[in-house]
Amino acid sequence: MIRLSVYYPTTEGATFDHDYYRDKHVPLAVKTFGLDGAEIDKGVDGPYVAAVHMKFESLDALAAAMSSAADVMADVANYTTITPILQTSEIVD
Amino acid sequence: MIRLSVYYPTTEGATFDHDYYRDKHVPLAVKTFGLDGAEIDKGVDGPYVAAVHMKFESLDALAAAMSSAADVMADVANYTTITPILQTSEIVD
Secondary structure, three states: EEEEEEEOOOOOOOOOOOHHHHHHHHHHHHHHHHHOOEEEEEEEEOOOOEEEEEEEEEHHHHHHOOOOHHHHHHHHHOOOOOOOEEEEEEEEE | OEEEEEEEEOOOOOOOOOHHHHHHEEEEEEEHHHOOOEEEEEEEEEEEEEEEEEEOOOHHHHHHHHOOOOHHHHHHHOEOOOEEEEEEEEEEE
């Protein structure tokens, strides 16, 4: 299994709308990518104000999802001015 | 629920023993902290060579676990020269 994590670094002067993220953006991503769900983090302590973790069956499935990600990417401006950081990882058994 | 994520930034010239991490270190952390388990990431693309994600019932439970973390911290030198980054987050329902 592959995990795609998207991190939003805490940034001086930047905004992040956690409600929009939870209620609109992540559901849009889940629907667009055909996922069962996603786990959302709201930062308490550390470098990130928010994050989301999504699981894909394979790198090919992730690549296929990313090819349909334009609407999801375009929605980012609706909740934050932070440039997200993407991390792709293999989930170790 | 609270997530503690520990990230290991890919660092020029640094080492990371993924086998030791999976077989020895994370099991030590899981046992020491009294967790059901933990999810390990092996980096494929992005800023981190590895990460682990652990769930706690509350910030108090996390704080209690951290108070017994000395042996876990001391074990880090056995698998990496990278200084880990800690992120504490609230898992959003």
